[in-house]
Amino acid sequence: MLAALADPTRRKVIELLREGPRPAGELAQAVQMSAPALSRHLRVLRAGGLVEATAGGDDARLRLYTLRREPFTALQAWLDQVQAFWAEQLGSFKDHVERGG
Amino acid sequence: MLAALADPTRRKVIELLREGPRPAGELAQAVQMSAPALSRHLRVLRAGGLVEATAGGDDARLRLYTLRREPFTALQAWLDQVQAFWAEQLGSFKDHVERGG
DNA sequence: CTCTTGCTTAACGATAGTGACAATTATTGC
Protein backbone atom coordinates (compact mmCIF):
# COMPACT_ATOMS: atom_id res chain seq x y z
CA MET A 1 0.00 0.00 0.00
CA LEU A 2 2.83 2.40 0.83
CA ALA A 3 4.58 1.17 -2.28
CA ALA A 4 1.60 2.49 -4.22
CA LEU A 5 2.06 5.89 -2.62
CA ALA A 6 5.79 5.90 -3.26
CA ASP A 7 5.37 7.03 -6.85
CA PRO A 8 4.87 10.72 -7.76
CA THR A 9 2.52 9.91 -10.63
CA ARG A 10 0.28 7.86 -8.37
CA ARG A 11 0.25 10.55 -5.70
CA LYS A 12 -0.74 13.03 -8.37
CA VAL A 13 -3.62 10.74 -9.31
CA ILE A 14 -4.71 10.60 -5.70
CA GLU A 15 -4.66 14.36 -5.45
CA LEU A 16 -6.74 14.62 -8.61
CA LEU A 17 -9.21 12.15 -7.18
CA ARG A 18 -9.48 14.33 -4.11
CA GLU A 19 -11.67 16.63 -6.20
CA GLY A 20 -14.01 13.82 -7.11
CA PRO A 21 -14.23 10.62 -9.17
CA ARG A 22 -12.72 10.72 -12.64
CA PRO A 23 -12.48 8.36 -15.60
CA ALA A 24 -9.14 6.76 -16.41
CA GLY A 25 -8.69 8.70 -19.64
CA GLU A 26 -9.04 12.04 -17.95
CA LEU A 27 -6.43 11.04 -15.39
CA ALA A 28 -4.04 9.91 -18.13
CA GLN A 29 -4.37 13.28 -19.82
CA ALA A 30 -3.90 15.13 -16.54
CA VAL A 31 -0.61 13.40 -15.74
CA GLN A 32 0.65 13.59 -19.35
CA MET A 33 1.01 9.89 -19.75
CA SER A 34 -0.09 7.21 -22.20
CA ALA A 35 -3.24 5.30 -21.34
CA PRO A 36 -1.49 1.94 -20.86
CA ALA A 37 1.10 3.46 -18.55
CA LEU A 38 -1.55 5.04 -16.36
CA SER A 39 -3.62 1.87 -16.44
CA ARG A 40 -0.69 0.13 -14.81
CA HIS A 41 -0.48 2.77 -12.13
CA LEU A 42 -4.20 2.45 -11.51
CA ARG A 43 -3.71 -1.28 -11.20
CA VAL A 44 -1.15 -0.71 -8.46
CA LEU A 45 -3.44 1.74 -6.72
CA ARG A 46 -6.27 -0.79 -6.88
CA ALA A 47 -4.02 -3.55 -5.56
CA GLY A 48 -3.11 -1.30 -2.66
CA GLY A 49 -6.78 -0.68 -2.01
CA LEU A 50 -6.31 3.05 -2.47
CA VAL A 51 -8.79 3.49 -5.28
CA GLU A 52 -11.83 1.71 -6.58
CA ALA A 53 -13.19 1.50 -10.12
CA THR A 54 -16.92 1.82 -10.59
CA ALA A 55 -18.82 0.77 -13.69
CA GLY A 56 -19.96 4.33 -14.26
CA GLY A 57 -23.39 5.56 -15.26
CA ASP A 58 -23.96 7.19 -18.65
CA ASP A 59 -21.34 5.48 -20.68
CA ALA A 60 -20.39 2.04 -19.39
CA ARG A 61 -17.16 2.31 -21.32
CA LEU A 62 -15.91 4.82 -18.77
CA ARG A 63 -14.30 3.47 -15.64
CA LEU A 64 -14.77 5.95 -12.84
CA TYR A 65 -12.06 5.87 -10.20
CA THR A 66 -12.73 6.89 -6.61
CA LEU A 67 -10.62 7.16 -3.49
CA ARG A 68 -11.11 4.52 -0.82
CA ARG A 69 -11.03 5.60 2.77
CA GLU A 70 -9.67 2.61 4.67
CA PRO A 71 -6.00 2.60 3.66
CA PHE A 72 -5.65 6.24 4.60
CA THR A 73 -7.22 5.54 7.97
CA ALA A 74 -4.78 2.69 8.45
CA LEU A 75 -1.84 4.87 7.51
CA GLN A 76 -3.07 7.50 9.94
CA ALA A 77 -3.16 4.89 12.69
CA TRP A 78 0.36 3.72 11.94
CA LEU A 79 1.59 7.28 11.81
CA ASP A 80 0.02 8.07 15.16
CA GLN A 81 1.75 5.03 16.58
CA VAL A 82 5.13 6.18 15.31
CA GLN A 83 4.57 9.73 16.42
CA ALA A 84 3.88 8.52 19.91
CA PHE A 85 7.67 8.38 20.09
CA TRP A 86 7.79 12.15 20.50
CA ALA A 87 4.63 12.36 22.54
CA GLU A 88 6.34 10.28 25.19
CA GLN A 89 9.39 12.46 25.08
CA LEU A 90 7.40 15.63 25.69
CA GLY A 91 5.79 14.30 28.83
CA SER A 92 6.39 11.08 30.70
CA PHE A 93 3.17 11.53 32.65
CA LYS A 94 1.20 9.43 30.20
CA ASP A 95 -1.85 7.77 31.63
CA HIS A 96 -0.20 4.43 32.21
CA VAL A 97 -2.56 3.94 35.08
CA GLU A 98 -2.95 0.35 34.02
CA ARG A 99 -0.83 -0.75 36.92
CA GLY A 100 -2.64 1.56 39.28
CA GLY A 101 0.39 3.79 39.57
CA MET B 1 10.62 9.70 1.49
CA LEU B 2 7.56 7.52 0.94
CA ALA B 3 9.78 5.23 -1.09
CA ALA B 4 11.81 4.74 2.07
CA LEU B 5 8.68 3.71 3.93
CA ALA B 6 7.56 1.37 1.17
CA ASP B 7 9.84 -1.42 2.35
CA PRO B 8 8.84 -3.79 5.18
CA THR B 9 12.40 -4.06 6.50
CA ARG B 10 12.71 -0.31 6.74
CA ARG B 11 9.35 0.02 8.48
CA LYS B 12 10.48 -2.61 10.94
CA VAL B 13 13.57 -0.52 11.62
CA ILE B 14 11.39 2.52 12.24
CA GLU B 15 9.26 0.59 14.66
CA LEU B 16 12.37 -0.60 16.48
CA LEU B 17 13.64 2.97 16.69
CA ARG B 18 10.32 3.94 18.23
CA GLU B 19 11.63 2.41 21.44
CA GLY B 20 14.75 4.53 21.36
CA PRO B 21 18.01 5.04 19.47
CA ARG B 22 19.92 1.92 18.50
CA PRO B 23 23.25 1.12 16.84
CA ALA B 24 23.24 -0.26 13.30
CA GLY B 25 24.46 -3.68 14.34
CA GLU B 26 21.65 -4.21 16.78
CA LEU B 27 19.15 -3.30 14.08
CA ALA B 28 20.74 -5.71 11.63
CA GLN B 29 20.44 -8.50 14.16
CA ALA B 30 16.83 -7.58 14.94
CA VAL B 31 15.74 -7.81 11.32
CA GLN B 32 17.79 -10.96 10.64
CA MET B 33 19.85 -9.40 7.90
CA SER B 34 23.52 -8.99 7.05
CA ALA B 35 25.15 -5.78 8.20
CA PRO B 36 25.84 -4.49 4.68
CA ALA B 37 22.27 -5.08 3.59
CA LEU B 38 20.88 -3.16 6.53
CA SER B 39 23.43 -0.42 6.05
CA ARG B 40 21.95 0.16 2.63
CA HIS B 41 18.46 0.37 4.10
CA LEU B 42 19.70 2.85 6.65
CA ARG B 43 21.20 4.85 3.82
CA VAL B 44 17.79 5.04 2.17
CA LEU B 45 16.17 6.05 5.45
CA ARG B 46 18.78 8.76 5.91
CA ALA B 47 18.29 10.00 2.36
CA GLY B 48 14.56 10.23 3.05
CA GLY B 49 15.31 12.20 6.20
CA LEU B 50 13.54 9.61 8.33
CA VAL B 51 16.47 8.77 10.56
CA GLU B 52 19.63 10.43 11.72
CA ALA B 53 22.96 8.91 12.72
CA THR B 54 24.67 10.32 15.78
CA ALA B 55 28.33 9.88 16.61
CA GLY B 56 27.42 8.06 19.79
CA GLY B 57 28.95 8.43 23.21
CA ASP B 58 31.00 5.62 24.79
CA ASP B 59 32.20 3.86 21.71
CA ALA B 60 32.62 6.06 18.67
CA ARG B 61 32.54 2.97 16.50
CA LEU B 62 28.83 2.69 17.15
CA ARG B 63 26.52 4.74 14.99
CA LEU B 64 23.35 5.44 16.92
CA TYR B 65 20.29 5.86 14.75
CA THR B 66 17.37 8.02 15.81
CA LEU B 67 14.01 8.88 14.32
CA ARG B 68 13.60 12.34 12.85
CA ARG B 69 10.32 14.10 13.39
CA GLU B 70 9.86 16.31 10.37
CA PRO B 71 9.09 13.78 7.62
CA PHE B 72 6.36 12.23 9.74
CA THR B 73 4.87 15.64 10.37
CA ALA B 74 4.93 16.29 6.63
CA LEU B 75 3.27 12.97 5.91
CA GLN B 76 0.64 13.75 8.51
CA ALA B 77 -0.06 17.06 6.77
CA TRP B 78 -0.39 15.42 3.38
CA LEU B 79 -2.63 12.74 4.83
CA ASP B 80 -4.88 15.33 6.43
CA GLN B 81 -5.13 17.07 3.10
CA VAL B 82 -6.20 13.87 1.36
CA GLN B 83 -8.60 12.93 4.11
CA ALA B 84 -10.31 16.29 3.74
CA PHE B 85 -11.99 14.53 0.82
CA TRP B 86 -14.24 12.65 3.22
CA ALA B 87 -14.53 15.46 5.72
CA GLU B 88 -16.26 17.49 3.05
CA GLN B 89 -18.53 14.61 2.19
CA LEU B 90 -19.70 14.13 5.76
CA GLY B 91 -20.81 17.71 6.24
CA SER B 92 -20.74 20.68 3.94
CA PHE B 93 -21.17 22.98 6.91
CA LYS B 94 -17.46 23.39 7.33
CA ASP B 95 -16.38 26.58 8.91
CA HIS B 96 -15.81 28.39 5.67
CA VAL B 97 -16.85 31.55 7.43
CA GLU B 98 -13.99 33.25 5.66
CA ARG B 99 -16.48 34.92 3.37
CA GLY B 100 -18.70 35.86 6.28
CA GLY B 101 -21.40 33.46 5.23
C1' DC C 1 -22.66 -6.58 -38.37
C1' DT C 2 -19.01 -3.08 -38.59
C1' DC C 3 -16.55 0.82 -36.87
C1' DT C 4 -15.08 3.65 -33.28
C1' DT C 5 -14.24 4.76 -28.35
C1' DG C 6 -12.38 3.71 -23.55
C1' DC C 7 -9.61 0.92 -21.09
C1' DT C 8 -6.86 -3.14 -19.97
C1' DT C 9 -3.42 -6.74 -20.87
C1' DA C 10 0.83 -8.77 -23.30
C1' DA C 11 5.51 -8.45 -24.76
C1' DC C 12 9.83 -5.87 -24.92
C1' DG C 13 13.95 -3.10 -23.63
C1' DA C 14 15.67 0.08 -20.20
C1' DT C 15 16.35 1.33 -15.45
C1' DA C 16 16.63 0.87 -10.52
C1' DG C 17 16.31 -1.59 -6.08
C1' DT C 18 17.93 -5.76 -3.18
C1' DG C 19 21.01 -8.97 -0.91
C1' DA C 20 25.55 -11.71 -0.59
C1' DC C 21 30.54 -11.56 -0.46
C1' DA C 22 34.76 -8.94 -0.41
C1' DA C 23 37.24 -4.82 0.54
C1' DT C 24 37.70 -0.18 2.99
C1' DT C 25 37.46 3.27 6.69
C1' DA C 26 37.26 4.59 11.54
C1' DT C 27 37.81 3.44 16.38
C1' DT C 28 39.40 0.74 20.45
C1' DG C 29 42.87 -1.96 23.05
C1' DC C 30 47.48 -3.97 23.51
Next chain:
DNA sequence: GCAATAATTGTCACTATCGTTAAGCAAGAG
Protein backbone atom coordinates in the same frame (compact mmCIF):
# COMPACT_ATOMS: atom_id res chain seq x y z
C1' DG D 1 52.37 -0.49 14.81
C1' DC D 2 49.00 -4.60 14.88
C1' DA D 3 44.79 -7.09 15.62
C1' DA D 4 39.77 -6.81 16.48
C1' DT D 5 35.31 -4.57 16.14
C1' DA D 6 31.52 -1.54 13.91
C1' DA D 7 29.90 0.20 9.98
C1' DT D 8 30.03 1.61 5.14
C1' DT D 9 30.99 1.08 0.11
C1' DG D 10 32.13 -1.73 -4.31
C1' DT D 11 30.85 -5.23 -7.35
C1' DC D 12 28.02 -9.00 -8.89
C1' DA D 13 23.63 -11.47 -10.13
C1' DC D 14 18.65 -11.35 -9.53
C1' DT D 15 14.32 -9.39 -9.51
C1' DA D 16 10.93 -5.81 -9.91
C1' DT D 17 9.31 -1.61 -11.93
C1' DC D 18 8.44 1.78 -15.65
C1' DG D 19 6.92 3.45 -20.22
C1' DT D 20 6.09 2.32 -25.15
C1' DT D 21 3.96 -0.25 -28.98
C1' DA D 22 0.75 -3.82 -30.33
C1' DA D 23 -3.17 -6.57 -29.42
C1' DG D 24 -7.55 -7.83 -26.91
C1' DC D 25 -12.27 -6.77 -24.88
C1' DA D 26 -16.47 -4.54 -23.64
C1' DA D 27 -19.82 -0.83 -24.84
C1' DG D 28 -22.02 2.62 -27.90
C1' DA D 29 -23.21 4.51 -33.01
C1' DG D 30 -24.52 3.84 -37.77
